Amino acid sequence: MGRLLIVSNRLPVTVLQKKGGYRFFPSIGGLATGLKSLQRSWESLWIGWPGEIQDEEARAELRARLLTEFNCHPVFLSPADVEKYYGGFSNRTIWPLFHYFPVYTVYDESYWEAYERVNRLFCREILRVARPDDTIWVHDYHLMLLPKMLREKLPDAAIGFFLHIPFPSFELFRLLPWRRDILEGLLGADLVGFHTYDYARHFLSSVLHILGYDHKLGEIITREHAAKVDSFPMGIDYERFSGATALPAVRREIRLLRQQLGDTKVVLSIDRLDYTKGIPQRLEAFSLFLKKYPEWRGKVTLLLVTAPSRVSLDQYRLLRRQVDELVGRINGEYGSVGWTPIRYLNRTLTFHPLAAMYAVADVALVTPLRDGMNLIAKEYIATRRDGKGVLIISEMAGAASELGEALVINPNNKAEVAEALHLALQMPEEEQVARNRVMQERLKRWNVACWAEKFMEKLAEVKERQEAFLVKRLRQANKERLVRDYASAKRRLLLLDYDGTLTGFFGRPEEARPGNEILELLARMAAVPGNEVVLISGRDKETLEDWFGDLGIGLIAEHGVWIKEQEKDWEMIEPLTNEWKEAIRPVLELYVDRTPGAFIEEKGFALVFHYRKAEPELGALRARELVNHLLNLTANLHLQVLEGNKVVEVKNAGINKGRAALRWIGRAAWDFILAAGDDRTDEDLFAVLPETAYSLKVGLTPSRARFNLPSPKEVLSLLEKLVDLGPRHG
Template sequence: MLTGDVCLRRGVALSRAAEKGRGRLVIVSNRLPVSFFRRKGQLTAVESSGGLASGLRSLLRRRDFLWVGWPGLATDDLSPREREFVAGELAERHCRPVFLSRSEFDGYYRGFSNGMLWPLFHYFARYCSFSDAHWRAYVRANEAFARAVLDAVRPGDTVWVHDYHLMLLPAMLRAGATRLSIGFFLHIPFPSSELIRLLPRRRELLEGVLGADLVGFHVYDYVRHFLSSARLLTGHEHRIGRVWLREREVTVDAFPMGIDFGRFSGAGREPEVAAELARLRARVGSERIVLSVDRLDYTKGLPERLAAFELFLRRYPKYQGKVCLVMLVVPSRVRIVRYRELKQEIDELIGRINGRFGSVGWTPVHYLYRSVSFPELAALYRGADVALVTPLRDGMNLVAKEFVASRESGSGVLVLGEVAGAAGELVGALAVNPYDRGEVAGALAAALAMPESEQRQRLAMMRPRVEHYGVSHWAADFLDRLSEASRRRSHRPGHLTGTRRARLIADWRRARRRLVLLDYDGTLVDFAGRPEEAEPDPGLLRLLKRLGSGERTRVVIISGRPRTTLDRWFGATGADLVAEHGGWVRVRGRGWRTMTMAGTDWKRDVRPVLEDYANRTPGTEVEEKELALAWHYRRAESRLGEARADELCQVLVELAAGKHCEVVEGNRVVEVRNQGVDKGAAARLLIRRYRPDLVLAAGDDRTDEDTFAAVPADGHTIRVGAGPSRARFRVKSNRELRALLNALIGDDNDNSG
């Protein structure tokens, strides 16, 4: 028999005419929005409250979906008939169960997920516990989820994988369905690379996540940490939030999760909330309320918060008898020893505070250790004068946003720990260091003494953000970006062989005006250990001269090299020259022309930084150009060079802000150049000048993607070597490209004149 109040009832998603012809959204998370329990011998289904389930509810009303997850009971606790029954009931609610044995679930969930990943990602490395058995269980569980998803997905579906329990899943899905649109969102912090280095199986986990098309985090700091770890530990380059794998790219970005603003803002009109608020007032009387709401967890800083409140009562005795702390702690993971010990510590601290400061008519700390209904929670938010939200580390913290949304009256103060993910958004809060008891105590005093006019001003800074970027906006934003990332991934350059090569040669033969745009390093020649050692060989110079010798063909060398180098190397070939990634252009027979009027005053600040990194990193050097400064690490030890490049980029991005320059990463080089200068701008200028009916462009790294973007859709763009690209075609090496160019010369009836 099935009992319980389940929101995902039969047929809830059947009337979706607006979504006709659109693939389903397949959500994958550890838990389903409906969990099964056994009560008095009966299977009972209970709707999950809060979290992801409630956050996505409004989205799922408008879109066909399938939710894949663990149903709440292990296979050991279900007979075959009961498993069939659970699967059938869930299917009618657009859910698909992943059945795991008790030992599998314990090893995967309690062992690796919450014994290793949870503490490490929250910077509690001392609590980490790793075992090979737990890792194997984690792998098996992710494989079970992968089988369930791959058995269910249909063409056009979008898969959205959630959280740290399933970090291997995106790559498993990619291996089984290469064209599948896959997103991954991590709801907890992603720590710095120094902590990720402590993680056994770190490479497998990072590669697992990189199976997705889009990887999302709550805040940009986590994005930065992930990109840094991906580069250092897997060797994958990244640029402007995109990780470059061998055949595709992965977009990585921040999507700060929101809440259902209307539900909290309008809760005061509900009779149940008004009744709960009256009960709260009857309990505390005229005392002002400091509110703390958290799940039981060592990351929430509950003992530290109590210690700060105790210090507040000592330092500001005038508030004794006039202010109370209402501390709501929702039970969590009570079977784990560390959580039971934390509960005992909290109990003892509250007992000590109440015993030391309390009186017959005043209880300093009102302790609620239980789950609460929405009306009770809404009443607490509305009745509090101050919300004290000071986690030691938190991915986002929606409690802070729920409090802001609930303050429809315009009064109330939020005291927020600066390491909570929400701190960057909620700029009207009083920011505190959660480890600094004195600072937290002082902030409480400031909050309680704050004039109502300032309270209103601060809330007015936060409420519009919380309202406009709610949970529906968050989900829609992520899915829109996922769609965009999937479209970009679905484009793969075709290898330029056979029929494709023959068509290009035929197009070349027919064209009356041709423009050939060629990068140099890595495209026409191999990379050298030092930039000055990559001088063109005589065969290449002859090829370029012959290629551009006819009236129908104009050849352009479009390089990051300085113009003096291009003049010396290619001046006799008759080619047009583009230097410094588009900073300078020289048309055959004319002088050099700059593409920017901006100065280079920024070099004074940037040069010492690059020189410092060159001095500290063997095998690296600084190259000064007229419009750019470049730090080359081609000869550095690979891992050290990658680590320093990642660190340097972060320093330079901050340094470049407001200085009319930008940071660009190339193949084993980090360059700072004038803003707005790129190969694409130069390519567009030359295309407008020559008006060719055939454009052929070839390049090997990310700076050449700007050139490819400038080429008309019917142009012939060629990526040299591996890596994702917007180019139409790919050749394996510069030798293959040179062979193609020689073939074009040999097939050309106009290369003599």
């Protein structure tokens, strides 16, 4: 088993430069804690930014110490890149947009350039240390371009990605100018993980609408790669928090808190000082609670703890001022001699005082406006070994989907939060225990170690499933054999589809007109002695004649209806009629009217419903409805309904690419046959080929073809290689 390379923006070690050297402080964050179990079972290396170290000599020394003492490999960044990549794109663009604060989102090209540059720098550092059998696990929103960059350099590597913040709905994500780059970057991973199913669903929707890739049970197959999308709710170190109240240091902290807070009920609020956490709304709801339920005045204290966060950003400075003012106003309005409604601390807590606060709190008030997971809610429940205490949690927190026995509220509904506080403070102890025991059992089973291990197990499953695709991929050894067979053959037949095989897809069929590169390649290939080149397409014969008529190649139009051999006129494969069109056209027109962006293409003996430019989900829905409608309508008309890539085609039955290709296949004893296609219509062609033929399917979907190639670019590259051999071996 290879190593595990863990990649994140920051290392799990905090490095502080002191006089005479450096001091290292292991991180106690959730990610570092969660991956401890994997680090025990894998040989691992953690790759990330250690902090601002500019001196080259100091960097070399630090790199050596981090590797030997902590199994870490540093990625050094310039102050300018830190400011624009981290402070800029990561936290002024991605963070607010993904947390549903588009008004705070900054779209700055220089931020994007820095983000792309730093992701490439991470890629280069990983390539310096990666081994062929390593597994690479990339974490969080700072490095969303990295999976694709790694895939391009390490095509066979096992690459996982986990996003620790929400993934927004398509309607928000589409605001991002670099949306395609982000999605393509993430799809470079074999497994893309999110905290909740909702986030995974939003991601899949964005992939469909922006990139055009649909999914099947979370599996997305692009032309280059197959990726799995799934949800893995992150857990906590349950045993650590469950056993915290037995620690002497925690018990001392509990006694101190009891002395300071007296015998009042305690409502605990702990958060980073971030606009996504809904702290002002929480304070306003607490104020409403005191106003609406005056009987609780003097009997309850809100212990408000905010950890400083991103103090250099304007929104955070304004938020700090707003919170200070709200605390002052509420304390001034409701406080009395001997009772302060809100005890306010603005500092970062270490484990012992944090656990003590969980232990003394009668209620935990966790009401973010948007949160990827929120481990505070889970830590609070785990710490309450006696089963007492009530959790109030926002439905906008990822953890809410796992903690349904808590009081789940809308954080924007102040009256609902106030009512939940009143309900929580008077909830009978037996009900508290009954609710909490269920959540504790769940959190104990799915702890942070389980989260990490389940992700790695799924990644291994995905790689095994990909083997089915990779077995048929035209790898180097098979490619070399194909080239040798071509070079040694005297008579060669090349049967080539056009759209999706020699070129990509376009919004309208006429936009796919071939450029000089493709035309010259086909002409050169046809000119090689012993070669017979046939272009097989679903397009009409007039288009094929216009585009390819003077290249000296054979042409097959409308999926086999029309055939044109070299230096001969077009002929129909068999007598056909198109009288059926009058009955079918109104049906297609009805679906075009119901599907904005769709249109009808009319060929000599076929009608085609195109929906590539339609809204993806609507287009797919209408296409399914249309197919069902047409199958009933054409049952007795000797017509065939074909589903292609974003098209539905109606044509005469019994006519297909394979039947037309037999005109050439049966004509001679070919020494070499190659056929290439990309969709269902090409399966008929692959089915009639002799076993010795080389059949190539563009894309990774299942096929009768012997081999797969990822894209038209790979097909053109292979044909270029073959045509260069032709004159010497024909």
